[in-house]
Amino acid sequence: MKQQHQSFDCGGCGSNDRFLLHNVRHRGSYRRLCTNCILKTHQGHFCPICLHAYDTSPPPSHARLTCAKCPSVCHLSCATSSSSSSSFVCPPCLNPNFTFFEVNGDTQMDAGDDKRAMDLGSAKALVAAAKIAASSMIKAAAVARVEAERRVKEATLAKKRAREALERLLYLAAKEKERDSKKVKSTNDKRGGDKSSNGLYSRQGSNHGGAGN
Ligand SMILES: [Zn+2]
Ligand SMILES: [Zn+2]
Ligand SMILES: [Zn+2]
Structure with missing residues (x-):
């Protein structure tokens, strides 16, 4: 199962x-991302210094610093005293190889025997990423619910249109039938009249024929 493996x-x-x-919904699509990738793609959702994930919105403007190079926002209290509002650059922007999350030791996880060590920073990063992922999925669920409701409405409307079209079709078919039957009747009437005269003509014709012979 290659696809299943890929999703891991x-x-x-x-x-x-x-x-x-x-699991996150990022830029309109569902993805599975590692802690590091979640944090690197969700700047502004957490403080890059203390790794606290913001619940709803970042701290107010008087209590925060925004990275000069990306949308990352940190607590004013977390920034070093030398940083000012114009000079703050978040750790990943300072160092492209920066990683929020690192697990040392044996990466093979045996059942019931996890030999890996995680430092406090990585543990905090994991919690922040999990919180960001959770709120992203809650938002995604709300989006999906709205989408589902919209689809139900569309389906109901489509059903209504189909029913109306069918009714219209039945009505037209009935009308057509009615017109046809009237036409047939009037043709029959005409033909009935013709028949008598035809009979007359044919008789005359046969008479003619007889005379010709
Ligand atoms: Zn990753
Ligand atoms: Zn902070
Ligand atoms: Zn930055």
Whole structure:
């Protein structure tokens, strides 16, 4: 099952640590991302210094610093005293190789025997990523619900249109039938009149024929 195996890889960096992947809805599509990729694609959703995930919105403007290079927002209290509002650059922007999450040791997870060590920073990053993923999926569920309701409405409307079209078709078919039967009747009437005269003509014709012979 190649596809199943693929879904265990991080959709961002390809890391295949399936026990540490989060489900998120990012830019309109569902993805499975590792902690590091979640945090790197959700700047502004958490403080890059203390790794606290913001519940609804980032801290107010007087209590935060925004990265000069990306939308990342950190607590003013977390920034070093030397950073000012114009000079703050978040850790991933300072160092492209920066990683929020690192697990040391044996990466093979045996059942009941996890030998890996996680430092406090990585544990905090994991919690922040899990919180961001959870709120993203809650939003996605709301979007999906609205979408489902819209589809139900569309389906109901389509059904109504189909019923109306069918009614119209039946009505037209009935009308057509009625017109046809009238036409047939009037043709029959005409033909009946013709028949008598035809009989007369044919008789005359046969008489003619007889005379000709
Ligand atoms: Zn990743
Ligand atoms: Zn902070
Ligand atoms: Zn940044």
